[in-house]
Amino acid sequence: MSDLSNSPPAKSDKAAAARRQFFADAGRMACGVGLLGLGLGFHAKQARALPPAALRPPGAGAEEDFLGACIRCGLCVRDCPYGTLSLARPEQPVSTGTPYFVARQVPCEMCEDIPCVKACPTGALDHGLTDINQARMGLAVLLDQETCLNFLGLRCDVCYRVCPVIDKAITLELRPNTRTGRHSMFIPTVHSEHCTGCGKCERSCVLETAAIKVLPVPLAKGELGQHYRVGWEEEKKAGHSLVDDKGLGDLPDRMPEGARLEGHFDPASQGGPSLAPGKPATPGSGVDSLAPSIPGADAHGPGVPAIPQNIPGGGLPNRLSDEAAR
Amino acid sequence: MSFLSPRFPAALAAKGRLGANRWLLLRRLSQFGILGLFLLGPLAGLWLVKGNLSYSLTLDTLPLADPLLVLQVLFSGHRPEGMALLGAAIVLAFYLLVGGRVYCSWVCPMNLVTDLAGWLRERLGLKGSAHISRRSRYWILGLTLLLPLAGAGLAWELINPVSMLHRGLIFGLGAAWTVVLAIFLLDLLIMSRGWCGHLCPVGAFYGLLGRTSLLRVSARRRQECDDCMDCFAACPEPQVIRPALKGEANGTGPVILASACTNCGRCIDVCAKGVFVFGSRFNQHTQRCAPAGEAEGQTDHRKTIH
Numbered sequence: 255m256s257d258l259s260n261s262p263p264a265k266s267d268k269a270a271a272a273r274r275q276f277f278a279d280a281g282r283m284a285c286g287v288g289l290l291g292l293g294l295g296f297h298a299k300q301a302r303a304l305p306p307a308a309l310r311p312p313g314a315g316a317e318e319d320f321l322g323a324c325i326r327c328g329l330c331v332r333d334c335p336y337g338t339l340s341l342a343r344p345e346q347p348v349s350t351g352t353p354y355f356v357a358r359q360v361p362c363e364m365c366e367d368i369p370c371v372k373a374c375p376t377g378a379l380d381h382g383l384t385d386i387n388q389a390r391m392g393l394a395v396l397l398d399q400e401t402c403l404n405f406l407g408l409r410c411d412v413c414y415r416v417c418p419v420i421d422k423a424i425t426l427e428l429r430p431n432t433r434t435g436r437h438s439m440f441i442p443t444v445h446s447e448h449c450t451g452c453g454k455c456e457r458s459c460v461l462e463t464a465a466i467k468v469l470p471v472p473l474a475k476g477e478l479g480q481h482y483r484v485g486w487e488e489e490k491k492a493g494h495s496l497v498d499d500k501g502l503g504d505l506p507d508r509m510p511e512g513a514r515l516e517g518h519f520d521p522a523s524q525g526g527p528s529l530a531p532g533k534p535a536t537p538g539s540g541v542d543s544l545a546p547s548i549p550g551a552d553a554h555g556p557g558v559p560a561i562p563q564n565i566p567g568g569g570l571p572n573r574l575s576d577e578a579a580r
Numbered sequence: 581m582s583f584l585s586p587r588f589p590a591a592l593a594a595k596g597r598l599g600a601n602r603w604l605l606l607r608r609l610s611q612f613g614i615l616g617l618f619l620l621g622p623l624a625g626l627w628l629v630k631g632n633l634s635y636s637l638t639l640d641t642l643p644l645a646d647p648l649l650v651l652q653v654l655f656s657g658h659r660p661e662g663m664a665l666l667g668a669a670i671v672l673a674f675y676l677l678v679g680g681r682v683y684c685s686w687v688c689p690m691n692l693v694t695d696l697a698g699w700l701r702e703r704l705g706l707k708g709s710a711h712i713s714r715r716s717r718y719w720i721l722g723l724t725l726l727l728p729l730a731g732a733g734l735a736w737e738l739i740n741p742v743s744m745l746h747r748g749l750i751f752g753l754g755a756a757w758t759v760v761l762a763i764f765l766l767d768l769l770i771m772s773r774g775w776c777g778h779l780c781p782v783g784a785f786y787g788l789l790g791r792t793s794l795l796r797v798s799a800r801r802r803q804e805c806d807d808c809m810d811c812f813a814a815c816p817e818p819q820v821i822r823p824a825l826k827g828e829a830n831g832t833g834p835v836i837l838a839s840a841c842t843n844c845g846r847c848i849d850v851c852a853k854g855v856f857v858f859g860s861r862f863n864q865h866t867q868r869c870a871p872a873g874e875a876e877g878q879t880d881h882r883k884t885i886h
């Protein structure tokens with residue numbers, strides 16, 4: 255603040271004051287607009303969380319991308335012949351002005367020519383989507399197994415019957431009805447590979463509140479660990495099992511002492527002719543190598559083939575035999 | 581001044597009721613006409629125009645897009661389809677010609693609201709106004725473009741009162757009326773011409789767009805000015821008038837070049853001396869007297885009205 259103490263010439267003083275004023279004004283403006291921006295940024299972040307009941311039209315990308323691409327013009331709304339879509343109003347929990355639909359109110363009828371996508375001027379609804387069966391607006395999930403009539407053992411089947419991708423997106427899977435003991439339950443089962451999320455099933459569920467609901471895909475779908483392999487599928491792909499059975503250690507079958515199943519071959523428990531009692535049959539057969547440390551395992555002495563000595567926690571056979579003795 | 585006494589008696593006396601409101605009437609015709617075209621679809625099932633001011637399709641062929649919105653889409657990293665780009669280009673070309681803020685005074689529905697607030701403010705004699713720089717709008721404009729860059733999508737659209745009002749009128753207003761009311765009260769009670777004159781980034785964008793526009797208002801007969809100050813009172817951006825009107829001494833031309841001018845023509849209406857005219861930005865010549873024919877026409881007019 256030296257320019258305050260020693261007075262410089264009037265002109266430069268004026269210029270300095272003007273400069274200060276300018277920076278002060280600019281600073282104030284930056285603060286104000288910065289605050290506005292911050293508030294708006296957070297608001298935008300919250301508005302990005304689409305409520306589960308709101309679905310985007312076919313061809314919409316991930317919510318984040320969609321909110322940056324949609325210009326909020328409503329042409330998709332206008333060109334939908336079924337009045338499925340509407341633009342969100344400010345009081346609704348969907349980002350203001352963007353198109354959405356609620357399956358339970360008006361579902362998507364999966365028009366073959368997809369007029370909503372064609373009408374979109376920005377490509378927020380991807381023009382690359384030409385087959386409506388490839389649309390993924392959401393994923394149907396049979397959420398409530400306590401009220402679904404088919405789970406109660408009845409034959410409602412409505413969600414299954416109305417599905418435009420019937421027998422692919424949704425199937426009826428037979429399961430024994432353990433309540434009656436002699437009927438089948440026909441369980442509506444959705445397959446994400448084919449479900450478009452059109453919402454016809456949710457719309458048509460006969461219950462007061464639908465038992466089957468279409469959810470946003472990220473909410474509805476689980477995901478296997480990257481390294482997981484589903485054996486039977488890999489086997490189908492490769493034409494043979496990926497696992498070499500011979501290299502596998504065989505765990506013993508657990509059976510009551512002295513019990514023998516006719517025709518049941520259990521190499522790990524019973525041992526082959528080459529099996530030396532008390533010694534591991536194959537190197538690395540961890541269970542066998544544990545045998546000496548099992549309390550009471552030695553009680554019966556080695557060399558009694560019918561007794562499964564090498565079960566971890568081998569006390570069980572003892573207790574069973576104790577009981578038998580009483 | 582009673583509530584209903586004329587605001588600009590001099591112009592009324594000189595040009596008659598119609599002459600003193602010519603551009604205002606045309607402007608309202610344009611604003612309501614455009615709104616009417618958009619409403620024909622939802623109200624009467626006559627789909628000449630679909631969409632809203634963000635993007636519209638006229639007669640299923642002519643695309644028109646808000647260039648500021650398309651810019652935000654681009655900034656958010658999405659490459660729009662051709663129709664949006666074409667629509668934005670057409671709108672850009674149009675406003676580069678006629679003046680960007682022609683959008684404000686001839687098209688924007690919010691202008692009806694803020695004009696009403698301004699009119700009421702004056703009628704009620706409300707004085708005192710919060711002070712915020714008129715440059716604020718450029719900062720907010722910067723913000724609207726920064727947010728998509730920062731990955732917030734078209735965040736400004738969450739609160740943009742302009743698109744909210746227009747979309748609301750066509751697709752259902754919902755709670756958007758509260759935002760419109762807030763703007764009205766801001767202009768009426770807190771800040772004179774607060775929204776359109778200080779804050780609105782849409783207006784700021786169109787203003788920047790019109791910096792080089794061809795159509796401008798010119799104070800061609802500025803020597804006639806008798807300093808009644810009516811044009812300053814009527815203008816929504818009065819700071820733009822002085823350089824052109826009073827610039828003779830320091831050699832400034834009569835054309836209003838400031839981009840904030842909305843080409844609303846209100847100054848032309850309210851000037852009893854006929855100082856202002858619409859013209860090209862390159863027509864810098866001045867004129868001493870009103871052409872005889874026009875003056876006579878106005879006299880006739882007055883006769884028929886009174």
Ligand code: SF4
Pocket residue numbers: 311312333334335336337338339361362363364365368369370371386
């Ligand atoms: S596919 Fe058809 S029914 Fe579904 S949203 Fe688009 S236009 Fe509407």
Ligand code: SF4
Pocket residue numbers: 323324325326327328329330331352353373374375376377378379
């Ligand atoms: S047509 Fe496209 S840009 Fe317009 S509202 Fe629908 S999704 Fe958004």
Ligand code: SF4
Pocket residue numbers: 393394416417418419420423424444448449450451452453454455456468
């Ligand atoms: S949402 Fe329902 S009706 Fe639609 S495809 Fe999926 S299972 Fe079928």
Ligand code: SF4
Pocket residue numbers: 396401402403404405410411412413414442458459460461464465466
């Ligand atoms: S329509 Fe509803 S109640 Fe009927 S089977 Fe489907 S989910 Fe169950």
Ligand code: SF4
Pocket residue numbers: 683684685688689690691694742775776777780781782783784
């Ligand atoms: S400044 Fe904004 S709200 Fe006002 S008329 Fe222009 S665009 Fe509309």
